[in-house]
Amino acid sequence: MSNAEEVKKALVQAADAARFAPSIHNTQPWRWVVRDGRLELYGVAERQLTEQDPEGRMLLLSCGTALHHAQVALDAEGWRYEITRPESPENGPIAVIRPADRAAISPDATRHFQMLQVRRTDRRTVSDEAVPDDVVSSLVKAAEEAGARLHVLGRDQVLELAAAVDQAQKAQDTDDRLRAETAEWVGGDRPEGTGIPASALPEELPLTTVAERDFQVRGTLAAGDGHDRGATYAVLYGTGDDAVDWLRAGEALSRLWLAAAEQAVSLLPLSGPVEIPSTRVALRRMLGGTGHPFLALRLGSLDPTHSAPPHTPRLPAGQVIEIAD
Numbered sequence: 001m002s003n004a005e006e007v008k009k010a011l012v013q014a015a016d017a018a019r020f021a022p023s024i025h026n027t028q029p030w031r032w033v034v035r036d037g038r039l040e041l042y043g044v045a046e047r048q049l050t051e052q053d054p055e056g057r058m059l060l061l062s063c064g065t066a067l068h069h070a071q072v073a074l075d076a077e078g079w080r081y082e083i084t085r086p087e088s089p090e091n092g093p094i095a096v097i098r099p100a101d102r103a104a105i106s107p108d109a110t111r112h113f114q115m116l117q118v119r120r121t122d123r124r125t126v127s128d129e130a131v132p133d134d135v136v137s138s139l140v141k142a143a144e145e146a147g148a149r150l151h152v153l154g155r156d157q158v159l160e161l162a163a164a165v166d167q168a169q170k171a172q173d174t175d176d177r178l179r180a181e182t183a184e185w186v187g188g189d190r191p192e193g194t195g196i197p198a199s200a201l202p203e204e205l206p207l208t209t210v211a212e213r214d215f216q217v218r219g220t221l222a223a224g225d226g227h228d229r230g231a232t233y234a235v236l237y238g239t240g241d242d243a244v245d246w247l248r249a250g251e252a253l254s255r256l257w258l259a260a261a262e263q264a265v266s267l268l269p270l271s272g273p274v275e276i277p278s279t280r281v282a283l284r285r286m287l288g289g290t291g292h293p294f295l296a297l298r299l300g301s302l303d304p305t306h307s308a309p310p311h312t313p314r315l316p317a318g319q320v321i322e323i324a325d
C-alpha cells in the first residue's frame with residue numbers, strides 16, 4: 001500500500017471510530033470529509049437542536065467529542081498528526097487532522113481505543129460508595145491535559161447545582177417548542193440511528209439531590225433504588241467562550257469520559273443549567289467568576305446490581321463520512 005493509501009485508510013477508520021462519540025440527545029451533529037490526505041470535520045446544522053441550543057454550543061461540544069474520538073483511533077494505530085481548529089470557520093471545516101508519520105503505539109493509546117466502545121451514558125443511580133479521591137484527581141488531570149478544567153463541587157455547591165438544575169428544567173418544561181423538539185429526538189426505539197431510545201432512559205426518575213434531566217418520556221431502564229449520596233459533582237469549564245473553546249471542551253469531555261470508563265466511574269452530563277442563560281450565570285458564580293462553564297457532570301461508582309443500559313444507535317458510516325478523492 002502506498003503512503004497516501006495508508007493515510008486515507010487510517011482517516012476513514014478514525015472517522016468511523018468517531019461515530020461512537022457521545023452527543024447532545026445523540027444528534028451526532030458532525031460530518032467528516034476525507035480529502036487530500038486530511039480529515040475535515042464539519043458541524044451539521046440539520047442536526048442542531050435549534051430551540052434548546054440556538055447558539056450551537058452543545059453542537060460544538062458534541063463535535064469536539066467526535067474529534068477526540070478520531071484522535072484516539074489514530075493514536076491507537078501509532079499515527080502522529082497535526083490538528084488545526086480555524087477560529088472563524090464560516091463554511092469551512094471546524095477542525096482538520098493531518099497525519100504526519102508513525103510512532104510506536106503506547107499501551108495507553110490501545111486502552112483508550114478499547115474504551116470508545118465501553119463508554120456510554122448511564123442514567124442508573126450510582127452506588128453509595130464515593131469515587132476515591134485519587135480517581136477524582138486523575139479525572140481533573142485528564143481534563144487539564146486536554147486543555148480544560150474540572151471544578152469539583154463541595155457539599156454546599158452541590159445544593160446550589162441542584163437548584164440550578166431544577167430551575168433550568170422548569171424553564172425547559174414550560175417551553176412548548178422546546179418540548180416538541182425534545183420529543184423528536186427522545187423515546188421509542190429510534191430505528192433511524194439517532195436520538196435516545198427508551199432503553200437508555202429510567203423507568204422512573206430516581207429521587208436524587210441533583211435531578212437527572214427529565215426528558216418527559218418514560219423509559220424502560222431499571223435505574224436502581226439508590227440515591228446520589230455517593231456521587232461527586234463537578235463543572236467542566238475553561239477560560240474562553242468562543243466556538244473553538246467549546247470544540248476543545250468537547251475534546252476534554254471525551255478525554256475524561258474515557259478515563260472515567262477505564263476506572264469504572266459512571267459519568268452523566270447535565271447540560272440543562274448551561275443551556276439556560278440565568279443558570280449558566282449561577283454556574284459561573286460557583287466557579288468564582290474565573291471561567292466559563294461548559295457542562296455539569298455527575299461522577300459515581302457503578303452500581304453493579306442492575307445491568308448497564310444498551311448502546312444507543314448510531315448513523316451509518318455512509319451518512320457521516322464522505323470520501324472526496
Ligand SMILES: Cc1cc2nc3c(=O)[nH]c(=O)nc-3n(C[C@H](O)[C@H](O)[C@H](O)COP(=O)(O)O)c2cc1C
Nearest residue numbers: 022023024025026061120121213269270271272312
Ligand atoms: C454535550 C452533551 C450534553 C449532554 N447532556 C445530557 C443531559 O443533560 N442529560 C443526559 O441525560 N444526557 C446528556 N448527554 C448524554 C447524551 O444523551 C448521550 O451521549 C447520547 O444519547 C449518546 O449515548 P451514549 O453516550 O450512551 O453513547 C449529553 C451528551 C453530550 C455530549
